[in-house]
Amino acid sequence: MAFDFGAVTVVDSHTEGEPTRVVVTGGPDLGSGDLRARADRLVGEFDSFRSGVICEPRGSEVVVGALVCEPVDASCAAGVIFFNDVGLLGMCGHGTIGLVTTLAHLGKIGPGHHRIETPVGIVSAELHDDGSVSVANVPSYRYRAGVPVEVPGYGVLVGDIAWAGNWFFLIGEHPFAVEIENRQQLVAAATATRLALIRQQIAGEDGGLIDHIEFFAAPRTSRGSSRNFVLCPGASFDRSPCGTGTSAKMACLFADGKLKPGELWVQEGILGTSFDARIAGATDGRIHPVITGRAWITAESTLHFDPRDPFAGGIVFP
DSSP, rough: OOOOOOOHHHHEEETTTEEEEEEOSOOOOSSSSHHHHHHHHHHHHHHHHHHHHSSSSOOOOOEEEEEOOSSSSSSSSSSEEEOOOSSSSSSSSSHHHHHHHHHTTTTOOOOOHHHHHHHEEEEEEEEEESOEEEEEEOOOOEEEEEEOOOOOEEEEEEEEEEEEESSSEEOOSSSSSSSSSGGGHHHHHHHHHHHHHTTTOSSSGGGGGEEEEEEEOOOOOOOOOOEEEOOOOSSOOOSSSHHHHHHHHHHHHHTTTTTTOOOOOEEEOOOOOEEEEEEEEEETEEEEEEEEEOOOEEEEEEEEOOOOOTTOOOOOOO
8 A cells, every 4th residue: 555644743652651552643534423433444544544543664553543533523632542452452551641641732621621532432531730640531341240251272361341532351360470570471471362262252241342351369569459460452462451341450450349430449450550440430330430540651653654665554563
């Protein structure tokens, strides 16, 4: 495919260790329909733009992209489509924190409450005076509890299936050390689990693909509530404590009567950074999670796409 996207300007940040690349200007014309339709058009007609922005040689499998769009709802400060090296993400907690921090860095918003339109619904975010950001995620819920899956090479693992903007399989009982030094084993086990779920036709509601696998362990700090490892779609793991993963965890705790609205849940990630999280309320068994964290700006860049470049669309590994 010939690339004719012009100059593509991006701002990079990391949220508690996990990178976000916000596409500020440039890119394909996705029209003015709802965000879901525009997201589908991005991957259906311009997927080489997604991979060119995120994948090597301009990026890496760790980076999450955020394409800023005009929102349909005029009350929103921005619309955003999240994506990574293998496809779309419905919602991204750390990415929303990175987006809000980027918009503030560019002088487009200031401290206060801001509504953000995503393909899975509108979320709200509060930019605090100290630079931290609280994200009110989409309503989250546990779909199924205690689901066994036979994972070749690992035996039977039991987890909960929960929705928090993405589908998660959350595993609390397992033989793995949730430590950064053990990341290769964790990636291998989580990848095998995701593949086993697909092969055994274990899915989210209405057949939703479970593309996030989450292992839990005891916290390392006295302030923490638990420690997690999250495998994202593709082969990369979340360096942050994962905003949607934390939301999914709180939905399961709420369903078990172990976490009440207003109580603090401190989710540590694999790097030792943490998100502060609370349930703002619940409606019909679905919680309204709020995640607080911080992002730091790391770069402002202009990406170039030369149609003669054999990797203009990124290096996409099978």
